[in-house]
Amino acid sequence: MKKTIITVLGKDKVGIIAKVCVYLSQNNINILDIAQTIVDGYFNMMMVVDIAAASKDQSRINEELGDLGKEIGVQIRAQSEEIFNMMHRL
Amino acid sequence: MIGINEVIETNEMIHKLNLDVRTITMGISLLDCVGSDVKETCDKIYDKITSSAKNLVKVGNEISDKYGIPIVNKRISVTPIALVGGSVCKTEDDFIEIAKKLDEAANTCGVNFIGGYSALVSKGMTKADELLIRSIPKALACTGRVCSSVNTGSTKTGINMDAVKLLGEIILETAELTKDADSIGCAKFVVFCNAPDDNPFMAGAFHGVTEADRIINVGVSGPGVVKAAIEHARGKNFEVLCETIKKTAFKITRVGQLVAKEASERLGVPFGIIDLSLAPTPAVGDSVGEILEEIGLEYAGAPGTTAALAMLNDQVKKGGVMASSYVGGLSGAFIPVSEDQRMIDAVSAGALSLEKLEAMTCVCSVGLDMIAIPGDTKATTISGIIADEMALGMVNQKTTAVRLIPVIGKTVGDKAEFGGLLGYAPIMPVNQYACDAFINRGGRIPAPIHSFKN
Numbered sequence: 001m002k003k004t005i006i007t008v009l010g011k012d013k014v015g016i017i018a019k020v021c022v023y024l025s026q027n028n029i030n031i032l033d034i035a036q037t038i039v040d041g042y043f044n045m046m047m048v049v050d051i052a053a054a055s056k057d058q059s060r061i062n063e064e065l066g067d068l069g070k071e072i073g074v075q076i077r078a079q080s081e082e083i084f085n086m087m088h089r090l
Numbered sequence: 091m092i093g094i095n096e097v098i099e100t101n102e103m104i105h106k107l108n109l110d111v112r113t114i115t116m117g118i119s120l121l122d123c124v125g126s127d128v129k130e131t132c133d134k135i136y137d138k139i140t141s142s143a144k145n146l147v148k149v150g151n152e153i154s155d156k157y158g159i160p161i162v163n164k165r166i167s168v169t170p171i172a173l174v175g176g177s178v179c180k181t182e183d184d185f186i187e188i189a190k191k192l193d194e195a196a197n198t199c200g201v202n203f204i205g206g207y208s209a210l211v212s213k214g215m216t217k218a219d220e221l222l223i224r225s226i227p228k229a230l231a232c233t234g235r236v237c238s239s240v241n242t243g244s245t246k247t248g249i250n251m252d253a254v255k256l257l258g259e260i261i262l263e264t265a266e267l268t269k270d271a272d273s274i275g276c277a278k279f280v281v282f283c284n285a286p287d288d289n290p291f292m293a294g295a296f297h298g299v300t301e302a303d304r305i306i307n308v309g310v311s312g313p314g315v316v317k318a319a320i321e322h323a324r325g326k327n328f329e330v331l332c333e334t335i336k337k338t339a340f341k342i343t344r345v346g347q348l349v350a351k352e353a354s355e356r357l358g359v360p361f362g363i364i365d366l367s368l369a370p371t372p373a374v375g376d377s378v379g380e381i382l383e384e385i386g387l388e389y390a391g392a393p394g395t396t397a398a399l400a401m402l403n404d405q406v407k408k409g410g411v412m413a414s415s416y417v418g419g420l421s422g423a424f425i426p427v428s429e430d431q432r433m434i435d436a437v438s439a440g441a442l443s444l445e446k447l448e449a450m451t452c453v454c455s456v457g458l459d460m461i462a463i464p465g466d467t468k469a470t471t472i473s474g475i476i477a478d479e480m481a482l483g484m485v486n487q488k489t490t491a492v493r494l495i496p497v498i499g500k501t502v503g504d505k506a507e508f509g510g511l512l513g514y515a516p517i518m519p520v521n522q523y524a525c526d527a528f529i530n531r532g533g534r535i536p537a538p539i540h541s542f543k544n
Contacts, residue, residue: 005097035094046094059155077101079158081092086344088096 002052003032003081006065010074012043020047020076023068027061029054043074048081104159107314108376109342111349112369113163114150115290116359117297117305118142120169120206124177128184131175132191139166139195139204142304142359147200149356153349161349166196167295167307168206176218182225189229189236196235203278205295207238210285213247213534223253226260230275231267237278237293241285243480245487249283249535254480257281258473258529262496265465269498272506276495277428277460281476283483283490288363289419294456294491305362306354307419310346311369312338316406317381324384331385332405339366339409347414365419366410367455368402370430372513378402378423379432390425390433391442399423400453420489422455428508428515429460437516444475444518452482457490462506462515465498472496474525477535485538 006024008016017034024031024047033048054061062078069076103109123134143166150164168174171188179185189207196204207229209219226238240257243249261276268275280294287298290307297305319338323331346364354361370378379390385398403422411417425447427433436442444461451457457479463472476492483490497506500517507514 005092007097007101009101033091037094037098039098044094044098046097048091059152062155062158077158080156082348083157083159083345084092084096084100086348087100087341088092 001050004049004051004058004078005081005084006047006049006076006078008043008045008069008074008076010043013073016043016072016074017045019068019072023065024049027055101158103312103315107312107318108371108373109312109315109345110160110162111308111346112311113165113290113309114146114161114349114353115165115167115295115307115309116143116146116357117167117288117301117307117362119297119301119303120174121299123174126178128178128187131178132187135174135188136191136195139168139192140198143199143201145357149353153352153356157348159345159349163203164201165290165292165295166199166201166204167290167297168192168204169297169299170206170208170210172209172216172219172222173299175222176216179218179221182221182228185222185225186229186232189225189233192236193233201235203235203237203292205237205239205292206297207236208240208296210241211250211253212241212244213250215250215253223256223260226279227263227267227275230264230278237295239280239282239285239294239296241282242476243283243484245284245484245541246537248537249477249480249484251477251529251535252532254473254477255529255532257476258469258471261472261494262469265496265498272500272508273465273495273497274508274512277493277508277512279493281492283480284488286419286489290365291367291369291420293493301362302360304359306350306357306359307362307365308346308350308353309365309367309369309419310342311367312342313368313370313378313381314375315342316368317375317377317384320381320384328401332401335402335405336409339406340413342366343410343413361416363416363418364414366406366414366417366421367419368406368423370424370426371511372429372431374431377430377432378425379430379436383432389436389439389441391436391446395446396449396453399425399450403454420455424456424459425450425454426460428462428506428513429511434514434516437518444520448478448482451479451490452486455489457483458492458494460493460495460512460515462495462497462517463520464501464517465496466501467496467520468524470524470526470529471520473529475520477529481535
């Protein structure tokens with residue numbers, strides 16, 4: 001299991017989750033959990049995914065998700081879960 | 091499972107508040123690189139550095155990508171060159187050959203600075219130490235990435251006043267040789283008291299002789315994060331303020347610990363220390379001066395500044411030490427004038443003087459840092475300023491440092507432009523009264539009484 005957090009930030013619109021999910025499915029990335037919230041009028045989504053069996057390496061995934069974000073008009077980032085655990089869990 | 095609000099908080103720190111890992115610095119011992127002549131020594135140095143650090147930049151970038159945290163600098167520190175070149179360097183030019191080789195090795199590895207063109211002379215100078223020190227102006231003028239430092243005092247040994255006198259002259263000469271670029275050579279040179287062996291920050295980084303063959307040291311930063319956190323403590327008492335700073339420092343340092351551990355594993359080099367310094371940059375919102383203002387001062391330099399800085403420095407350490415098993419280096423708040431927009435503003439407004447900065451260095455890490463002074467300042471005056479700062483370090487058992495830039499051709503009212511991370515600085519006035527007779531005495535200032543703890 002290689003847990004990675006994907007975050008999507010931007011103006012809400014139809015099809016954001018769908019497009020991200022299609023990308024993940026095409027690259028054999030399993031979604032473990034999804035949460036979303038609105039902060040200062042912006043759509044914030046967090047997906048916990050497992051990239052252990054992904055068909056591409058992480059820097060490629062980061063790059064392609066970034067490009068997909070530009071296409072949809074939102075910011076998409078993928079970060080290893082450890083940075084959040086280190087910062088927020090003892 | 092991690093919550094969405096925690097993820098948002100971390101990403102806000104990174105993208106809005108300039109949280110970053112300031113540097114991954116690989117320390118490399120060059121003690122096994124001494125050859126039979128200068129050329130052989132240079133070749134061995136080049137080979138060891140380029141083979142040890144060949145993946146440093148690549149690994150730094152990969153880790154940055156994995157965690158989504160910027161790792162701004164990848165750097166190298168080496169054994170003080172006065173020790174490495176001691177047996178083969180017979181002239182200043184011999185040492186300069188090594189400086190050029192270090193520059194070349196740094197360039198090959200893709201790092202932006204290499205530190206360790208240094209001498210440790212806190213009690214006395216060997217012939218090699220003196221040759222290296224005298225070669226510093228030319229070495230810094232003919233290289234781009236080499237950083238130099240000299241340790242001239244310690245709590246255990248006292249202050250080497252012969253070296254302090256010489257360094258006043260060396261700083262002026264360095265300024266003169268780089269006067270076309272606002273004397274930028276001096277920005278790559280630091281004078282220390284109680285220099286740490288494991289400091290990852292430039293210009294004062296070197297790989298101490300007490301260290302292992304190779305080591306990874308990481309410097310974290312994040313003044314913007316601290317500033318944003320304490321905005322929520324506005325009007326609250328010191329207990330609340332301190333608690334807020336500690337929690338923030340903990341979070342910042344944890345990121346450094348994560349990066350250091352991973353860099354150490356991927357590079358196959360042991361982890362040394364985390365330096366939990368608040369290191370500002372000229373970017374707006376990345377300023378220690380701004381934190382001092384948020385604590386309640388109109389400008390850095392106003393009455394109360396020393397107390398505010400002492401408190402800030404202490405809370406940063408208290409929060410940081412729990413986040414990492416090994417904390418070292420300089421660890422505290424840096425107060426470089428030219429690299430911090432609000433410090434520059436405070437100087438321009440007349441709120442912050444050289445004397446107040448000196449007082450501030452008693453309670454924070456390091457010392458008089460990146461301060462531009464008139465180019466016609468006398469060498470003995472520069473030595474006097476260094477001696478004062480060394481005395482603060484010696485008596486208070488802490489690291490202090492001086493990085494002064496006498497900007498040739500400029501005076502109070504002018505500005506020096508260094509560019510990039512080094513920023514710009516208004517030229518600050520220096521006390522005009524002389525200290526020649528004091529500096530010209532020569533010899534050593536003995537160690538203070540409280541150093542005898544055996």
